[in-house]
Amino acid sequence: MNPYPHEPTTLPRAPKALLFDLDGTLYRGDEPVPGADKLIEALTARGLPCWYLTNNSTRTPSQVADHLHRMGIPAKAEQVITSAEAAAAYAKTRHPAASAFVIGEHGLQEAMREAGFRSPEGGAADIVVQGIDRSLTYDRLTEALGHLLNGAEYLLTNPDRQLPVEGGVLPGAGSIAAALQAASGVEPTVIGKPSPILMDFALARAGVAASEAWVVGDNPLTDIAAGLAAGCPSVLVLTGLCAEEDWRRKCEAAGALPDLVCRGPAELGAYLERYLRTE
Numbered sequence: 001m002n003p004y005p006h007e008p009t010t011l012p013r014a015p016k017a018l019l020f021d022l023d024g025t026l027y028r029g030d031e032p033v034p035g036a037d038k039l040i041e042a043l044t045a046r047g048l049p050c051w052y053l054t055n056n057s058t059r060t061p062s063q064v065a066d067h068l069h070r071m072g073i074p075a076k077a078e079q080v081i082t083s084a085e086a087a088a089a090y091a092k093t094r095h096p097a098a099s100a101f102v103i104g105e106h107g108l109q110e111a112m113r114e115a116g117f118r119s120p121e122g123g124a125a126d127i128v129v130q131g132i133d134r135s136l137t138y139d140r141l142t143e144a145l146g147h148l149l150n151g152a153e154y155l156l157t158n159p160d161r162q163l164p165v166e167g168g169v170l171p172g173a174g175s176i177a178a179a180l181q182a183a184s185g186v187e188p189t190v191i192g193k194p195s196p197i198l199m200d201f202a203l204a205r206a207g208v209a210a211s212e213a214w215v216v217g218d219n220p221l222t223d224i225a226a227g228l229a230a231g232c233p234s235v236l237v238l239t240g241l242c243a244e245e246d247w248r249r250k251c252e253a254a255g256a257l258p259d260l261v262c263r264g265p266a267e268l269g270a271y272l273e274r275y276l277r278t279e
Helices: 036-045 061-070 083-094 106-114 138-149 173-184 196-206 220-230 247-254 265-277
Strands: 017-020 050-054 080-082 100-103 127-130 153-156 162-165 168-171 213-217 234-237 260-262
Touching: 017 196, 036 050, 036 265, 050 061, 050 196, 061 080, 080 083, 080 196, 083 106, 083 127, 083 153, 083 196, 100 106, 100 138, 127 138, 127 173, 138 173, 153 173, 162 173, 196 213, 196 220, 213 220, 220 234, 220 247, 234 265, 260 265
Parallel strands: 017 050, 017 213, 050 080, 100 127, 127 153, 213 234, 234 260
Antiparallel strands: 162 168
């Protein structure tokens, strides 16, 4: 594997779509990654579809698109694919007329409401759908536990146990899940990366085969592992979790070596430009 994009590597063909991770890849919190806006503008001008995948279930696609716009990155709500949307779609295929107890913030609540799910309203829930909830109370946790012990199916938006924030980290969705698993003995079905459920949902939305979509992200454990498991060519960018001196160690530890490594958007853009000219 050639670590930087000076010559073509083992990537089989130019992509028909790109599936971008967000935080750590196109922005860091409220700051855009340098060159991310120019990369997306150039790809859009070429007619190459860009899709935005996130494990974060707190915001709706419209809110995510607005966040990208504020940083100069062009995006439409229909290009954003969240773990909340994928969880609602997965639940609907399995329980089309179910009641759902939801632990989560606005994005997950809205996705489940738009999919037609009703709350149990004092009765037994058919499913418990859980994401991060920074206002979670002990009473809500207890109620979720009761539904799980009564046989409800358990869906988890993403397994991340930590949520990086400015100045530190918060307990993530996976930390809440760890408590519910320990108390109930019920293993959740994970929807977000590295699960194939989110990837399959994204590929169907994009209308491309796995081999035709490049996954671009900064995290070997989620982005790269998800891309490789789905059969997508995968590109690691050194703009978030990994640096030049440790990316290989972190990828090997995750068991997820990417097809290509780029220092950032500019290198990825230059590589794609050369690659597309050979098609």
